[in-house]
Structures are given as C-alpha cells and as structure tokens.
Amino acid sequence: MVRIYTLFLCLFIGLAVFIFFCDRIYDLPIWETQTWLTLKIPAIVISVIVGLTVLVVIISRFSKKQERAEKEFAQSQGWIYTESYNDPQGLTKELKARLEKVCPEKEFKLNNSMIVESGNRSIILFSCWYRVRDWGPKEGLGFACLIESDRFGSVGTQVDISGRGSLDGLLLSNQVNMGDSEFARNFIVTSKDPIWAKRIVSESLQAVLLESKRGPLDYNEINIGPDGALIITGDYKPFEEYLSLVDLARRIETAFE
Numbered sequence: 001m002v003r004i005y006t007l008f009l010c011l012f013i014g015l016a017v018f019i020f021f022c023d024r025i026y027d028l029p030i031w032e033t034q035t036w037l038t039l040k041i042p043a044i045v046i047s048v049i050v051g052l053t054v055l056v057v058i059i060s061r062f063s064k065k066q067e068r069a070e071k072e073f074a075q076s077q078g079w080i081y082t083e084s085y086n087d088p089q090g091l092t093k094e095l096k097a098r099l100e101k102v103c104p105e106k107e108f109k110l111n112n113s114m115i116v117e118s119g120n121r122s123i124i125l126f127s128c129w130y131r132v133r134d135w136g137p138k139e140g141l142g143f144a145c146l147i148e149s150d151r152f153g154s155v156g157t158q159v160d161i162s163g164r165g166s167l168d169g170l171l172l173s174n175q176v177n178m179g180d181s182e183f184a185r186n187f188i189v190t191s192k193d194p195i196w197a198k199r200i201v202s203e204s205l206q207a208v209l210l211e212s213k214r215g216p217l218d219y220n221e222i223n224i225g226p227d228g229a230l231i232i233t234g235d236y237k238p239f240e241e242y243l244s245l246v247d248l249a250r251r252i253e254t255a256f257e
Contacts (some may be wrong), residue, residue, distance in 0.1 A: 001048035019076065053069035067112065073239045079125075080115040091115070095124060102228040105158050106130050109139075115245055121149040121253070123246055128234065142220065143234035148228035151256040155226055157193040159200045161209065162221040164188050181206075186213055200224055212251075217244040222252070228251070 030033045067083075074081040084092045092110050099108050110119040113126035131139045162172070164186055176194040178184040183206040191197035209222070229252050231245055 005189050006208075013040070023234075044133060065138070070112070071115075074114040074243070075173060077116075080118075082113045082115070084111050087125060095126065095146070098124075098146065099230070102146065102152075103131055103223045104224040104225065105160075106223065107133050114160060114242075121147070123147050125242055125247055127247065130232070140220075142232045143235055143237050144233065145231045145245040145249045147230075147253055149253055151253050152224070152227050152229060152257050154222055154256070155223065157191060157196050157198060158225040159189065159191045159197045160223050161201065161220055161224070162188050162190075163213070172223060176201075183210055186210065205252065208251045208255050210250075215244070217241060221247075224252075 065101055071081045077156075080091075082089075082091045087093075092113065094111055096108060096110055099106070107130065109129040111129075113124055116123040116125060125144070126146070127141075127143050129139045129141055130144075172190050174190045174192055174194075176189040176191055176197045177245040178187075178189055178198070178201065183201075187209060189197055189201050212219075216232075219231050219233040223232070223234050229249065231249060231252075233241075233245065237245070
C-alpha cells in the first residue's frame with residue numbers, strides 16, 4: 001500500500017503540473033474556436049477514463065509484483081503460500097473458520113496467506129480486510145498473524161489489547177481497569193468479561209508486550225480468544241517484519257501455561 005500511496009502522490013503532482021501549464025496557455029485563441037468547444041466535453045471524459053485506466057493498470061502491476069515477491073519470500077522460509085483466489089484445497093475457508101473461533105467479535109475478508117507452522121501449534125500469516133461486528137460496515141485493511149495451540153485452551157472470552165493513544169480512552173468500550181502500572185500506561189485492555197480478562201492478561205503476558213513495545217515492530221492490536229491469539233498490524237509490512245510477527249506470536253504463547 002505504501003507504493004500505492006506513492007502512485008497517488010505522483011498523480012497529484014502530475015495534476016498540479018498540468019494545472020500550472022493550463023493556466024499559462026488558457027488565453028490561447030484555440031480555446032475559443034468552435035472545434036474545441038464541440039470537442040471539449042468528450043475530450044475531458046476520455047482523458048479521465050484513460051487516466052483512471054492507466055492508474056488501475058499500474059496499481060494492479062505493482063500488486064502482482066508485490067504478491068510474487070511475497071510468495072518467493074514465503075517459499076524461501078519453507079512456508080506454504082496460498083492465493084485466496086486460487087485455493088482448491090480450501091485453506092482460506094478453513095482459516096476463516098479458525099478466526100471466527102479465536103476472534104468471534106470481528107469479521108474478516110481474507111486475502112493471501114502463509115502457513116508458517118502446522119500441527120500441535122499452528123502459525124499463519126495473512127492479509128485481510130476486517131471490521132468489528134458491532135461497529136457497522138467500517139473496514140480496515142490489515143496484515144495479521146494467527147497462532148493456535150493447546151496453551152490457549154483456558155481462554156473462554158475474547159480479550160483485546162491495543163496501544164494506548166490520546167483518544168482511546170474515549171472511543172473504546174468495555175475497558176478493563178488494569179490498575180496503575182507501566183502496562184496500563186501503555187496498553188488498553190477491553191473485554192466483555194473484565195474479571196476473566198485480568199486473569200488472561202497475566203504478569204507474564206504484560207512483560208512480553210512491554211518488551212515488544214520497546215522494539216521496532218509496530219502492531220495495532222492483539223486479540224486473544226479460545227484456542228489462540230491474533231496480532232493485527234498495518235496493511236503493509238516489509239518481509240523482515242513477518243519474522244518479527246511470528247516471533248512475537250511465539251512469545252505470547254509462552255505466557256500461557
């Protein structure tokens with residue numbers, strides 16, 4: 001997505017340059033001729049259509065290039081890469097069912113995914129659109145890491161952990177009072193069961209998350225639910241951070257007994 005934003009910036013700059021030159025040639029006699037007056041609207045419409053078409057093609061090519069690079073990186077790590085639009089084994093559908101169990105308060109539209117581990121412990125990286133079910137149609141584009149293992153078997157209710165921002169105290173509902181601590185000053189815990197949430201967010205888990213906050217990895221939130229945990233980050237991540245996400249997921253698991 002960073003590349004897409006760059007494309008839009010280039011488009012904006014190009015438009016500004018176009019307007020700059022238009023201002024200087026606007027007084028030319030050609031613009032007053034009957035031919036131009038007749039062709040003006042069709043010319044504008046065609047220009048807009050061509051411009052949008054070129055932009056869509058460029059974005060599509062960048063997306064395909066990114067997808068190829070991601071697939072090559074995943075395969076170099078020995079991971080199983082799955083394209084959501086070409087998935088005869090139904091791995092994407094299976095992943096969605098897993099997410100509904102671990103994170104029932106969110107709804108996901110899945111893109112491509114990477115199986116890092118499978119078996120007694122499973123770790124899956126994937127890109128997606130997601131939204132909180134109770135918040136209406138607003139969706140966010142994200143990249144996430146799901147970890148499942150028997151260690152999360154004691155979790156009965158979803159618990160969400162997010163970094164504390166200036167407005168979070170006003171916007172997030174079901175906040176759990178975590179006392180006056182370094183963890184509480186850096187994170188907000190939300191859950192429909194505050195007593196259970198305090199048990200889940202143990203001192204061991206708090207220590208792991210505080211350590212992660214001091215590192216370079218940036219993530220939006222962590223959802224902990226039945227049988228697993230989900231780390232959601234921004235929609236674009238350098239490949240090196242895939243490994244950091246997997247490492248954080250493993251360290252979160254170790255905080256559960």
